[in-house]
Every structure is written in structure tokens, then in C-alpha cells.
Amino acid sequence: MEDYGDVKLEALGQNGTLNVHPGDVGDELFSDSEFFDPRDLLQVKYEMLRRVRQDGMTVSQASKMFGFSRVSYYQIQHVYDQHGLAGLMPHHRGPKHAHKLTEDVMAFISACKNKKASLQATDIATRIKQHFGLSVHPRSIERALQRQLKKGR
Numbered sequence: 122m123e124d125y126g127d128v129k130l131e132a133l134g135q136n137g138t139l140n141v142h143p144g145d146v147g148d149e150l151f152s153d154s155e156f157f158d159p160r161d162l163l164q165v166k167y168e169m170l171r172r173v174r175q176d177g178m179t180v181s182q183a184s185k186m187f188g189f190s191r192v193s194y195y196q197i198q199h200v201y202d203q204h205g206l207a208g209l210m211p212h213h214r215g216p217k218h219a220h221k222l223t224e225d226v227m228a229f230i231s232a233c234k235n236k237k238a239s240l241q242a243t244d245i246a247t248r249i250k251q252h253f254g255l256s257v258h259p260r261s262i263e264r265a266l267q268r269q270l271k272k273g274r
Contacts, residue, residue, distance in 0.1 A: 143160045167209060
């Protein structure tokens with residue numbers, strides 16, 4: 122039978138809330154408690170904020186005790202103030218899709234590949250730079266071409 126701790130650890134990893142530095146959490150609540158888990162990043166962040174707001178701990182003390190920098194504390198506080206507990210959940214930063222590879226650029230890539238199938242992504246990137254003035258990494262082009270193949274275009 123699988124141990125609850127292993128199941129929780131796997132769940133924390135899957136949802137992105139696994140604290141990869143649980144040993145940095147020095148708050149006494151997290152030392153000998155089944156409820157307070159230093160591996161649970163969401164819980165650690167929330168408790169750090171609570172210790173400052175409710176218990177009067179200084180930001181420097183709390184950030185050190187919970188394994189964060191002061192800058193991180195203020196970022197966490199800002200996100201919490203804006204979005205509540207849900208704001209403490211991790212999310213992917215950066216572009217969510219290949220924003221430079223518009224329909225026009227993809228049509229250009231397809232035309233290049235139709236003229237010369239053996240054309241490498243680095244050569245296509247150079248042609249995109251010349252034609253559109255865009256710097257596109259060759260790996261982005263390769264991934265876009267793979268997505269097109271998957272879609273059956």
C-alpha cells in the first residue's frame with residue numbers, strides 16, 4: 122500500500138507546489154507537525170505572510186525563517202493581496218504560445234519548405250529575419266513544424 126506522504130509528495134510535484142528546499146523552512150510549526158508540511162510551498166508561503174501580518178514578525182525574520190529573500194516576500198505579499206490564496210499557486214510565466222510565428226510567418230515557412238524540403242531551421246530563421254525583421258530561434262521553428270505535422274496540415 123502506498124504511503125500518504127508519498128501520495129502527497131507526488132501530488133505536490135504534479136500541481137507545482139512542491140517546495141524543493143523544505144530544509145530551508147525553520148519555523149517551529151513545520152518541525153514536528155503532520156499538518157504543517159515544509160514540502161508544501163503554498164502552505165509555506167501563506168504561513169510566512171500570516172506570521173508577519175498576524176504574529177507581528179518582521180519581514181526579515183519571516184523571510185529568513187521560511188527560506189525566502191525579502192524581495193520574494195514582497196512579491197508573494199503583492200500577489201496574495203491582488204489575487205488571494207489562488208495567487209500563490211504557481212503559474213507558467215512568459216509567452217503561452219509561439220507569438221512570433223503568426224499565420225503569415227507560418228505560411229512563409231511552409232512556402233520555404235515546399236521550395237526546398239531539406240531546408241534547415243537555421244536557414245529558415247535567417248530568411249524570416251530578412252523578410253519580416255523577426256528574430257526567431259531555430260528550435261521554435263522546428264517545434265512549429267512538428268505541431269503542424271501533428272495537426273495533419
